[in-house]
Amino acid sequence: MTRVVVFALALTAVYPASAQTRNLAPPERIEVSGGAGWIGGASVGAVDAELRAATVSQSPFRLFSTDSRFGGAATFHVTAGFALTRRFAVEGGVTVSHPELRASISEDVESAPPITIAERIDQYSIDANLVVMIRELAIGQQTVPFVSAGAGYLRQLHAGQTVVEHGHVFHAGGGIKHWLLIRRQGLIRGAGVRADAHLYLMSGGIAFEDHPRPHGAVSGSVFLAF
Amino acid sequence: MRLLLCIVLGVASLSQNAHAYLQFTTAVGGETRVLKWQRTPIRWFAADRAGGGVSAAEFQGAMARAFATWEAVPTASVTFQFAGATGAQPFDDDGISVLGFQAHPEMDRVLGATGFLVDTVTGEIVESDIFFNSTFPWSTAAQGDPNRFDLESVALHEIGHFIGLGHSGIGETEMRPDGGRQVLGSAAVMFPIALGRGITHDRVLEPDDIAGVSDTYPAAGFRSSTGVAAGRVSRNGRGIIGAHVVTFNPATGALIAGFTLNNDGEFQIAGLQPGAHVIRVEPLDDADVESFFSRPSAVDLGFLVTFYDRLYVAPNGGVGDRVTVAVRPR
Numbered sequence: 064m065t066r067v068v069v070f071a072l073a074l075t076a077v078y079p080a081s082a083q084t085r086n087l088a089p090p091e092r093i094e095v096s097g098g099a100g101w102i103g104g105a106s107v108g109a110v111d112a113e114l115r116a117a118t119v120s121q122s123p124f125r126l127f128s129t130d131s132r133f134g135g136a137a138t139f140h141v142t143a144g145f146a147l148t149r150r151f152a153v154e155g156g157v158t159v160s161h162p163e164l165r166a167s168i169s170e171d172v173e174s175a176p177p178i179t180i181a182e183r184i185d186q187y188s189i190d191a192n193l194v195v196m197i198r199e200l201a202i203g204q205q206t207v208p209f210v211s212a213g214a215g216y217l218r219q220l221h222a223g224q225t226v227v228e229h230g231h232v233f234h235a236g237g238g239i240k241h242w243l244l245i246r247r248q249g250l251i252r253g254a255g256v257r258a259d260a261h262l263y264l265m266s267g268g269i270a271f272e273d274h275p276r277p278h279g280a281v282s283g284s285v286f287l288a289f
Numbered sequence: 290m291r292l293l294l295c296i297v298l299g300v301a302s303l304s305q306n307a308h309a310y311l312q313f314t315t316a317v318g319g320e321t322r323v324l325k326w327q328r329t330p331i332r333w334f335a336a337d338r339a340g341g342g343v344s345a346a347e348f349q350g351a352m353a354r355a356f357a358t359w360e361a362v363p364t365a366s367v368t369f370q371f372a373g374a375t376g377a378q379p380f381d382d383d384g385i386s387v388l389g390f391q392a393h394p395e396m397d398r399v400l401g402a403t404g405f406l407v408d409t410v411t412g413e414i415v416e417s418d419i420f421f422n423s424t425f426p427w428s429t430a431a432q433g434d435p436n437r438f439d440l441e442s443v444a445l446h447e448i449g450h451f452i453g454l455g456h457s458g459i460g461e462t463e464m465r466p467d468g469g470r471q472v473l474g475s476a477a478v479m480f481p482i483a484l485g486r487g488i489t490h491d492r493v494l495e496p497d498d499i500a501g502v503s504d505t506y507p508a509a510g511f512r513s514s515t516g517v518a519a520g521r522v523s524r525n526g527r528g529i530i531g532a533h534v535v536t537f538n539p540a541t542g543a544l545i546a547g548f549t550l551n552n553d554g555e556f557q558i559a560g561l562q563p564g565a566h567v568i569r570v571e572p573l574d575d576a577d578v579e580s581f582f583s584r585p586s587a588v589d590l591g592f593l594v595t596f597y598d599r600l601y602v603a604p605n606g607g608v609g610d611r612v613t614v615a616v617r618p619r
Binding site: 107108110112113114115116117118119123124126127129131164166168171172173174175178180181182221222223225226227228269270271 | 433459460461471472473474475476484485487488490495516535537539540542544563564565567569571593594595596597598599600602603604605609610
């Protein structure tokens with residue numbers, strides 16, 4: 064999974080800092096950011112290779128069992144945001160990762176030893192988010208927590224990039240933004256760093272069971288406000 | 290030049306074990322040709338005689354339903370036409386394809402069998418007959434009869450042969466005290482052993498059967514929307530013949546299989562849905578090898594069940610990366 068980086072549109076504050084902190088996020092401010100992170104693994108599903116039973120009443124005959132999951136992976140993302148108000152912003156972005164899809168095989172009917180097999184997946188997500196700045200919990204004049212939630216498109220490519228799987232991604236979480244630079248004038252009005260923690264739900268894509276798959280993710284970013 | 294190849298491939302009432310679809314082939318001038326009908330619809334006649342507790346009309350109805358099941362496979366393009374009832378008998382060399390009951394008490398483990406007349410130059414099937422052994426009790430009841438064999442299920446299997454499919458190995462059996470084998474489960478109508486009296490599961494084609502008929506009679510789009518797994522199976526670096534290669538798609542639960550068919554141990558399995566698959570290789574160690582291969586002595590049974598050590602990705606059309614599965618000696 065993809066995670067879309069949520070970059071809050073924090074807005075630059077102005078001078079004098081102490082007096083202007085509450086105005087840190089003026090509307091109609093554009094922000095871009097990029098960074099890296101980590102997305103946790105998640106189960107893709109446990110599925111048995113089954114034969115039809117030879118009688119009406121018996122349950123299917125298991126040939127072997129599989130239990131598949133995505134491993135954790137580094138993520139890289141770029142995001143652009145737009146402040147609607149001082150409290151609300153919208154963002155859109157792309158996140159890329161290369162998790163490993165692993166299938167653990169066991170309980171073979173002919174006693175083949177258990178084995179874990181894998182392939183590398185190229186994973187992309189494109190999503191949009193709503194960010195809410197929690198200004199009431201601001202720490203000092205330059206640090207503001209936020210919450211965000213969003214949804215998007217999930218694209219996964221198997222090894223060799225010849226087979227594409229499509230799905231959806233939903234996420235919710237929050238983080239904190241810290242401004243390192245705030246300017247009243249100039250092209251770049253501000254810059255800072257940001258940390259996010261999100262819970263992602265992936266549906267579709269590479270999935271061996273129908274229910275959405277939860278992934279935890281954390282990331283760090285650098286942002287510029289214009 | 291035409292030769293009669295009377296290939297008696299039936300469904301046994303008692304068992305063996307294996308996995309996969311297999312096409313009948315013939316060698317023509319050094320080339321391997323798949324046996325298939327080249328003109329459709331394929332016309333078939335029903336012998337006008339009752340047998341095994343089933344009337345001629347019930348027999349004809351069961352045959353029609355079984356033909357319709359094969360014809361309904363959306364990824365295949367084979368069609369059939371009922372040409373009428375006939376007084377002719379199966380296995381007469383009469384130029385027409387006849388299905389009917391015959392009493393063969395000496396074949397006490399054979400429910401039915403299929404034979405062909407083929408053009409050995411082109412590989413075209415020009416006639417095919419099926420007999421159902423009226424020595425056994427048969428049923429056409431909608432829910433099956435616990436004391437009788439389901440005629441439609443066995444007909445579906447025999448019609449698979451009728452159109453050129455060999456036996457599938459996707460099934461598991463266990464030894465019985467009398468030395469025969471009992472089916473524990475199967476995932477192909479073309480598995481050589483019937484499930485048992487009263488069982489009607491084999492009225493429905495499985496992914497392995499569908500892949501087999503689609504590979505032999507591909508409908509438009511079949512080749513471009515499904516992938517082919519290809520590779521070889523080796524033991525101590527040398528290819529082996531007759532290894533049973535099973536693909537499993539965890540996303541769909543489909544089991545589709547094939548065999549290594551040459552001295553290099555090469556296999557090809559078509560009809561896979563694009564995506565990740567598990568590949569499992571096993572010997573036909575407790576199967577009736579003769580029901581799969583004409584040269585059973587060439588089949589290597591001396592290795593252990595082995596999984597390919599990567600997930601295999603079937604492409605969206607075409608042949609995927611070739612893999613090599615190295616098996617260990619038993």
